[in-house]
Amino acid sequence: MPFIPSSLSALAASHAQSSTFGNRTQNRPTMLQGQQARMETFRKVKPICVALMGIASQPPTPHSQHAHFIDSLSSTLSSLPSTALDAAMINYILFPITNIMRQADPSSLPDNFLEAAFRLLAYTVRAWRDLDGGMDITAWEQLWRFSIAAVGPRIGASQVKDKGKGKGKEVGQEVQLQAVNLLAALLEPNASSSSRTHPNPAMLEQFATPKSPLLPTLFQTITFLLETAAPSPPYLQLQLSSLRLLRPLIKVYLARKHEVLAAVLPGCVSAMSKLVHAAGRSLKGEVAKEAAGVIEDVVVGTLSDSELREVGVIRPIVDDLSQLAEEWEKTVDPSPPNEPPPPSLAPSSTSTSTLANPFPPLTSSYLEFTSTQLLSAIPAILSLLSSHTSDLARHAAVSLAYSLADQCHESLPHLTPRALTALLLLSRDPFDPVQLEARQKFRQLLDKDDLVLGPTLLDILSNAINSVPRLVTSQQDPKVGDLAQLITAIAETTSEASRLAETSKRNAIADLLGPDGAIERWSWALLDCLEFGRLAGWTAAGNFAARTAQRGWEQRPLNGSAVPSLLEDGNSSLSPTDAHFPNLPLRYVESASTVRALGEMLFALGSAGGEPALHSVEYLVLFAKGNRRRQIAKAVSALWVAEKLLDGMATSQLEGVEGRVSKAVEKMAKDVSKIIVAIDDDDDDEEEEYTSYKEDSTSDALLPVERSKGLDTLTTLLDKKPLPNTFAAAETRRLHVQAQRSLLTALSLQTLALCSRVLSSSFRPLLLTSLYIILSHLASPLNIIQEYASIALAQVAYHSGYASTQNLVIDNVDYVINVVTQRLTHKRLSSTAPLVLIAMIRLVGEPIVPLVHDVVDEIFDALDDYHGYETLATSLLAVLVTLIEVMAAEVDADGPSAGRLKKLEEFRRVEKPPSPENDFELFFKWSDERDKRNKEVIEDILERAPQHAWGKGDSPKEEAEDEAEADPDVKMEDGDGETPATRSQQVAARILEKSIYFITHRSPFLRSKVLALISLAVPVLASGNRESDLLPLIHNAWGSILNRLDDPEPYVVTESAEVIASLCEHVGDFMSKRVLDHVWPRFKKLLEAQRLLDQRSALTRRSGGAGITMGTESSHTVSHRLHLAILKTAKFIVEEVPVSESVLWEIVLVFRPCLDKRTHEELQSSARELYLRSGKRDGDAVWLALNATLGRMEGDNGVWDWLTDERLDIGGNANIILAEV
Secondary structure, three states: OOOOOOHHHHHHHHHHHHHHHHHOOOHHHHHHHHHHHHHHHHHHHHHHHHHHHHHHOOOOOOOOHHHHHHHHHHHHHHOOOHHHHHHHHHHHHHHHOOOOHHOOHHHHHOOHHHHHHOOOOHHHHHHOOOOOOOOOHHHHHHHHHHHHHHHHHOOOOOHOOOOOOOOOOOOHHHHHHHHHHHHHHOOOOOOOOOOOOOOHHHHHHHHHOOOOOOHHHHHHHHHHHHHOOOOOOOHHHHHHHHHHHHHHHHHHOOOOOOOHHHHHHHHHHHHHHHHHHHHHHHHOOOHHHHHHHHHHHHHHHHHHHHHHHOOOOOOOOOOOOOHHHHHHHHHHHOOOOOOOOOOOOOOOHOOOOOHHHHOOOHHHHHHHHHHHHHHHHHHHHHHHHHOOOOHHHHHHHHHHHHHHHOOOOOOOOOOOHHHHHHHHHOOOOOHHHHHHHHHHHHHHHHHHOOOOOHHHHHHHHHHHHHHHHHHHOOOOHHHHHHHHHHHHHHHHHHHHHHHOOOOOOOHHHHHHHHHHHHHHHHHHHHHHOOOOOOOOOOOOOOOOOHHHHHHHHOOOOOOOOOOOOOHHHHHHHHHHHHHHOOOOOOOOOOOOOHHHHHHHHHHHHHHHHHHHHHHHHHHHHHHHHHHHOOOOHHHHHHOOOOOOOOHHHHHHHHOOOOOOOOOOHHHHHHHHHHHHHHHHHHHHHHHHHOOOOOOOOOOOOOOOOOOOOOOOOOOOOOOOOOOHHHHHHHHHHHHHHHHHHHHHHHHHHHHHHHHHHHHHHHHHHHHHHHHHHHHHHHHHHOHHHHHHHHHHHHHHHHOOOOHHHHHHHOHHHHHHHHHHHHHOOOOOOOOOHHHHHHHHHHHHHHHHHHHHHHHHHHHHHHHHHHOOHHHHHHHHHHHHHHHHHHHHHHHHHOOOOOOHHHHHHOOOOOOOOOHHHHHHHHHHHHHHHHHHHHHHHHHHHHHHHHOOOOOOHOOOOHHHHHHHHHHOHHHHHOOOOOOOOOOHHHHHHHHHHHHHHHHHOOOOOOOOOOHHHHHHHHHHEEEEEEEEHHHHHHHHHHHHHHHHOOOOHHHHHHHHHHHHHHHHOOOOHHHHHHHHHHHHHHHHHHHHHHHHHHHHOEEEEEOOOOOEEEEOOOOOHHHHHHHHHHHHHHHHHHHHOOOOOOHHHHHHHHHHHOOOOOOOHHHHHHHHHHHHHHHHHHHHHHHHHHHHHHOOOOOOOOOOOOOOOOOOOHHHHHHHHHHHH
């Protein structure tokens, strides 16, 4: 049983005398101040020490005053300065406590006493260590033994059931914490910067041999700390204190004690492993850091290469042949041949006092066994710490992995790959400090001459790449992500070494991806696992070609957000390099982060592989081209892998010292572009060949043909496998092929954009064929393909040196038109060719119209040849409509010319309201002109009177002919005054002439679009006074246009009404009688029929309980557009057509619901304009109709009550109209 000796005070006193004698040379004022402080301290602690000494003979109990007095003493000392304590004062303070401890069993002391005593002893021990000369070794030893005796035997005592003595109760965690603090005060070494050494050499001598007396106490301390390192319940402060004390015990007290460390290592590693795995990801970062430090210290201190060489377990490093010969002799003949082996001890001669060394010898067999155990424990710890959420844990993992790889690479060779793997993964850590530290440590390992890591890294890379297919197909996303990060880290390290011109070291990645890497063998499994899934929003419903053709009619701006306006307004932030292509899903990978990690892995491999990796790029691209029918899924994966490799290679060279790509990479980019163009051309030519899959040869057999021996077994119908559903299987394969073709298209566009970035302005010659491919996919029915095409077009324009995509298209319009023309022939007919023209026209706008006029003839020829094919005819007509839209937009922007306004005024038939001032002015002007004309007639008669005999040359007819021959321009002026038609007007007339035949087409969609084309072409021709071209066509098609008002499809009826409204607006003189005779009666029926339809429509606005419809909520419905077209026609009738008052009265009454404030604002505005124009024509009728509807008629004796409608709320609009009328 350890005890506190009574000589402790004498030791302290002698120490005080020696220290006083050594300090006599100090300044006397300082000594006086110290004496005064000590005297003040003595006066304060004396009452407490006296009281504590008075009860020293009594054993401490949980309710005694011992703990109270000790706590008072601790609080008093904590308030005093550090200079107030010397050895004598410390002895005086510790004297009563040592008396109490000497009289009691340490294991029976109560917790409150132990806690207070440990706290006071920790404070005084630290103060004692700071004194000159440090702490006495005897007191240090006895206090250490007492602290362990007080808490050590109780560890695990909870399993001991000693009734009546209370020994089954374990000490509390607060007591354990104070005990650890006391042990830390006793054992923690001073900092290296301190002038005092602790522990001193005399203290360390207590552990010099395995039979040293303090070694068991040290082992008890380590055991105690390992137990408190995992407290239950968790106590963070106790846990951290225990772990922090363990490290100096191993590094300082057990330094170079190989056999002792060999005994300590298994327990420390096992305890730390349990601690880390028990808490898992919830382990505190500080605890993880200290636990990893304990493992690092004990493993490196025991099994480092230098330590094992010292004990002879590992052969030492030799520098010359003589040393090698000496080592060889020791290995071959370890002992002299004539010396007999030492005899073994007999069992009877052994005793407890003469036992052999209790610690295991550090031999090769121990190393082999321990390394096997560490191989199962440390990698799991590294893996958990590397993925920990705390950066402290990840920093600790970096330190542990580095130490294992640096100092134990020979002793623990199987742990070196695991340590390097952890370092590589941490070099990709998202937290920059961890990433930088890991990269720095790994770089230090590579720079060491005694470490040959090349073969190890090659094995890690090979195993990782071979494991990727298996883990991907088994859908283990976390492990796949880790492997991708590992391969990326190896590639980045290799790339960095290449940039530093370390050409002497072998580039494993270049060998893997180069001609000797056998990519033909190992790439098959990789491409199989990297199969892409279906795109988001992908659908195969309906006819793909039909859906593509309908895209040509959609009003979608192609220069929106998807295609940035490059360098617009000098804002370089709109660079298309900031726009990224959408991520494509992988079939076997669910996590988007894992997909990105795989892409970064391939990018890094390309960057590290350099130009030798071009072999893999070429092979994969050719593989994609050659297997796009038989193995289309693998072809898509191959193109993606090739694109990533080429991207990494080009980016590495662009960011290098030279800042440009090499000639080999440029040549490869050109070849890749040509191959992609060839793939797209073949897809258009051989669209149906993709569905030709081989069926199983046994699919049609009821029973397989086989040879069997033995007994014949009965085979029932239930035992037979059901026949496969061949139709469902074929349909599934077809959908799969279509989805993969969409993916192949998307990746082809992305690869073209990459090639343009690699080639820069050298990509321009390749636009001859590649630009058509990009434009053709802008009208794809799949939104993601459109997005890919838009981004690709923007990036190609940017990298090729164009200021905008519009400039790119205009500069290469001849090339595109040439390709379109070729694909409208019988040999290479393509349904997407017209859509390319549509994309160009919408993208560029009006400037491209003169450039595409020549292709209109080709479209007309194609219409003549393929008008029976609805899909192709739809696409061709869409091109014509798009051209007309651009022309009409230009006309609307310019407005009517002065000549056009003059001509419209001449055609005006309805007389203006009387204006006396204007009438008198016109009368006087007419009178003056009449007088002038009479005067000219008289002068003309006088001039024609014969002044001499009539001759042959004096006839008026001949004179007129001579004048005409002399001035031919006079004859032109006498004509109708029409100017020659422009090229746009000629094209518009031809488009209208070819299109009117489709008004009666069987497709209602085509009928509606042709009517829309006519309504757009009317202002183009009419604004140029080309009625001679327009009106004959309208006259011939008038019957068909009227018949469309009775069409069963409502949207066709609406388009027909809009055509009539457009004709009324621009050629009103031609339409006046037709509107009155043919249109208005039909319009009245249409309004009534539409009213009945609106009552059943869910989109209709209704008044509260009145049962009357108020138009529709949206302005894009058929009902809304039909009402607007009829209102527009009615305004023309009111303003331009001379009609009877009965027709005007019908118009005024019919459109009253449109004035209701609950209808759409656009309808209200158009109706107000109609009534204002009607007011100018017949204000009395408008006044009467509106007032009668509102019930404002007074004194009419109810004559107009039939016009009153209380369901209508037209008061606001009526007041506006009546105020203007």
